[in-house]
Amino acid sequence: MLDGIVRFGHAVMMFMNPGNLFDVLWSTQLGIIVGMLPGLTATMGVALMTTLTYKMAPENAVLILMCMYIGAIYGGSRSAILLNIPGTPANAATCLDGHPLAKQGKAGEAIGLATTGSFLGSLFGMIMLAFFTPLIGNIALNFKSFEFFWLCVFGIVICGNLTAPKDPLKGWIAGFFGLFVAMIGMEGMHAYARFSFGSVQLSGGIALIPAMVGVFGFSETLMIMKQPKFVLIDSKIERVIPRLSDIIKYKRTILRSGVIGTIIGAIPGVGEDIAAWVSYDFARRASKERDLFGRGSKEGLLAAETGNNACVPGAMIPVLSLAVPGSAPAAVLLAAMFIHGVRPGPLIMIEFPDFIYQVVAMTLLATCAMFVLGLSMVRALVKVLTIPREKMMPFVFVLCAIGSYAIQSRMFDVYVMIIFGIIGYYMRAMEYPVAPTVLGIILGDLLDKNLRRALVLTDGEMIPFFTRPISLILILFIVLTIVGRTNLFKKVMSAMMGKINKIFRRGSYQESIT
Amino acid sequence: MQQKNMVKADFVTSIVLLLFGTAILIMSIYMPRFEGLGVNPYSVPGIVPGLLGVILLILSLILFIRSIVRKGYRLGLSSEIIKQYFTDPSTRNFLLALMLSLVYGVFLLTRIPYSLATGLYILFFILIFEYRPKENMSSQKKTILYSFVEAIFVSAGVTLVFRYLFLVDLP
Numbered sequence: 001m002l003d004g005i006v007r008f009g010h011a012v013m014m015f016m017n018p019g020n021l022f023d024v025l026w027s028t029q030l031g032i033i034v035g036m037l038p039g040l041t042a043t044m045g046v047a048l049m050t051t052l053t054y055k056m057a058p059e060n061a062v063l064i065l066m067c068m069y070i071g072a073i074y075g076g077s078r079s080a081i082l083l084n085i086p087g088t089p090a091n092a093a094t095c096l097d098g099h100p101l102a103k104q105g106k107a108g109e110a111i112g113l114a115t116t117g118s119f120l121g122s123l124f125g126m127i128m129l130a131f132f133t134p135l136i137g138n139i140a141l142n143f144k145s146f147e148f149f150w151l152c153v154f155g156i157v158i159c160g161n162l163t164a165p166k167d168p169l170k171g172w173i174a175g176f177f178g179l180f181v182a183m184i185g186m187e188g189m190h191a192y193a194r195f196s197f198g199s200v201q202l203s204g205g206i207a208l209i210p211a212m213v214g215v216f217g218f219s220e221t222l223m224i225m226k227q228p229k230f231v232l233i234d235s236k237i238e239r240v241i242p243r244l245s246d247i248i249k250y251k252r253t254i255l256r257s258g259v260i261g262t263i264i265g266a267i268p269g270v271g272e273d274i275a276a277w278v279s280y281d282f283a284r285r286a287s288k289e290r291d292l293f294g295r296g297s298k299e300g301l302l303a304a305e306t307g308n309n310a311c312v313p314g315a316m317i318p319v320l321s322l323a324v325p326g327s328a329p330a331a332v333l334l335a336a337m338f339i340h341g342v343r344p345g346p347l348i349m350i351e352f353p354d355f356i357y358q359v360v361a362m363t364l365l366a367t368c369a370m371f372v373l374g375l376s377m378v379r380a381l382v383k384v385l386t387i388p389r390e391k392m393m394p395f396v397f398v399l400c401a402i403g404s405y406a407i408q409s410r411m412f413d414v415y416v417m418i419i420f421g422i423i424g425y426y427m428r429a430m431e432y433p434v435a436p437t438v439l440g441i442i443l444g445d446l447l448d449k450n451l452r453r454a455l456v457l458t459d460g461e462m463i464p465f466f467t468r469p470i471s472l473i474l475i476l477f478i479v480l481t482i483v484g485r486t487n488l489f490k491k492v493m494s495a496m497m498g499k500i501n502k503i504f505r506r507g508s509y510q511e512s513i514t
Numbered sequence: 515m516q517q518k519n520m521v522k523a524d525f526v527t528s529i530v531l532l533l534f535g536t537a538i539l540i541m542s543i544y545m546p547r548f549e550g551l552g553v554n555p556y557s558v559p560g561i562v563p564g565l566l567g568v569i570l571l572i573l574s575l576i577l578f579i580r581s582i583v584r585k586g587y588r589l590g591l592s593s594e595i596i597k598q599y600f601t602d603p604s605t606r607n608f609l610l611a612l613m614l615s616l617v618y619g620v621f622l623l624t625r626i627p628y629s630l631a632t633g634l635y636i637l638f639f640i641l642i643f644e645y646r647p648k649e650n651m652s653s654q655k656k657t658i659l660y661s662f663v664e665a666i667f668v669s670a671g672v673t674l675v676f677r678y679l680f681l682v683d684l685p
Binding site: 052055169170172173176177179180183187189190192194195218221222225226227228388390391393394395397398399401402405406409411414415417418421422425430431447448451452453455456459460 | 523553569618
């Protein structure tokens, strides 16, 4: 514990120089602008920024990416409040109460509350990141091939389930499609080029960054161009600094949303949008002012914004300890870490023990910058929202193309970006979530190697896959997730709950004991 | 997409996915097993893709059966519906943006210098979406000027940053 605090102190001091502080400020501000603009998501921002920072030192590059990530997730609240369009999917729940507040002439207050909620959520998540990453990292040291295989399956199943709440089947199809994409190219055991059809380029595999830029960047550009134009509401921005009494009044909601956001962040591939919705839903159920929700509730706004920003450090917990991303932007960060030679995963506590605390320090700096920048220059920045999409989107596509090209200087990556952009567009149009596909691309190699390694170890025997304690827990979660979405299970559960309720009703209880 | 159309889309997608899953499975079965090299049979390259092919087949079969139960096979395609789809402004915008981006990404980048290709793409993208042919030319001077300015600044800025700051050998 004390060792951790010392390492964290060292990490903070390491970043306390004018160069790094300048990087923190500009990248967080850029993140806020990216998040604000509908169509530019946090994932796209982090992916494009990865291509711009790949020649920097690892600490500087990851610092800039973390700032971009935290800034963008917060920045999306601006357009949610002022346009009723979430700047990033993570801010969809913010629209419900943020926009009604703006319509009531309280846009400034709503922005201030969103900033404070995001700040507190991010700080809470940061503490959890510092506490749980070494803990999970130590547990993960006991992971063998069997556990890693089940962890990959668990990630795909739970991510598919939560990112497609209406139809988990589509989420799972998307996830297994992503795993298949990862199979393309030369495999690690016998150097055989799978699904390459004699192409030298394909035998190198599908690179993650171009695929992600396509799925999140190009497809989003196409989506935005298809949608009708949005209108900025004319709301005066006066008081931005939130009232302390509001924060104290809703302290329980903030704490609850912080916990929910962090936990959801730590679940592989799920991400900030789900964290915000779940936090919002829990806050509504527990609130004394339930009627105000959806009509300009400050509590609802705080819950959504605290939840989505607490998810950011939460998503970094599995990235650092297991090399499994907790969200789509975290997946890009994971890829960026590999590009820079940092190898997150169970061995991080042995190979790069300081890096965990450096990420915690980066989160702290980005959070503070977000808070300061979020409460200042509000009126000036709102003007960014008036840039028409026809002028913004070609610029975004130019960055998508050059960003994909720059990493390996080959046109093949631009084609990959375009193909995945078109696939991503149709997936969105047909309500297939894209996050499980991205998670699949990342986990594919891990699943492939560990399944084959485990089968070789057991000589094809399947029993060891089901008898190890951690494997058993993961299998239980997988089965529950799948079975839990079947109609039969729902019927059985509702019948059981009905019977339990009957027993606990006073009359029935007395009858049953007499 | 409306629920009614979604069921139809699911029916078509499920058939595509069934074919896709089958193709993966067949290709995985035919992958080499390196028996002559004495390789462990459980480490062969086709084992994991084959498993993924089977899972995709099962999932797409469930989607297929579900779409049939919901009568998704009644596609009801007619020339009028297809015409309506393509004349819809949102579809037109999507197709235009896609075509422009494809021309830039696939043809222009490999055939003409990067800065010129980028400038032309931005110029035409803005003009095609913002210029109103029926309106007076003089009332749209600002749009035309803006598109030229953005095209020059973005192409010059991106070229300079990537070529001289990040030392990228541009396409």
